[in-house]
Amino acid sequence: MTQFNDSFVRCINDPLFLDQFYEVFLASSDEIRAMFKDTDMGTQKAMLMTSLVYMSDAHKDTPGLLASIAEKHDKDHLNTEVSQ
Numbered sequence: 001m002t003q004f005n006d007s008f009v010r011c012i013n014d015p016l017f018l019d020q021f022y023e024v025f026l027a028s029s030d031e032i033r034a035m036f037k038d039t040d041m042g043t044q045k046a047m048l049m050t051s052l053v054y055m056s057d058a059h060k061d062t063p064g065l066l067a068s069i070a071e072k073h074d075k076d077h078l079n080t081e082v083s084q
Ligand code: HEM
Pocket: 032, 035, 036, 038, 039, 040, 044, 047, 048, 051, 052, 055, 069, 072, 073, 078, 080, 081, 082
C-alpha cells in the first residue's frame, strides 16, 4: 500500500501526468476521441484528478461515490462501453 501511495503521489504532483494520460487515451481510439469531442479537457482533467483521489481512498470510505461514477458511465448515461 505504501508503494501504491508513493507512486500515486508522484503522479498527481506531476503537472504533465494528466496531459500525457489523456494524450495516450485519446490517441488510442477514434471512438474514444469522438466521445470527448465537445469536452472541456481542462475541466475533465480536474474532474479525473478528483476521482482518482477518491478512488485511491475507496477502500476506506465513500463507497457511494464509485457507484455513482459507475452509473454515470453505464449504458443509460454516458454509455462508455467501447467495442473491441
Ligand atoms: C478510472 C476511470 C474513470 C473515472 C474515475 C472517470 C470519472 C469521470 C467523471 C467524474 C466524469 C464527470 C461526470 C460528470 O459530469 O458528473 C467523467 C466523465 C466522462 N467520462 Fe469518465 N471516468 C473514467 C473512465 C472513463 C472511460 C474509460 C471513458 C471512455 C471510454 C470515459 C468517458 C467519459 C466521458 C465521455 C465523460 C463525459 C465528458 C463530458 O462531460 O463531456 N471515462 N468521467
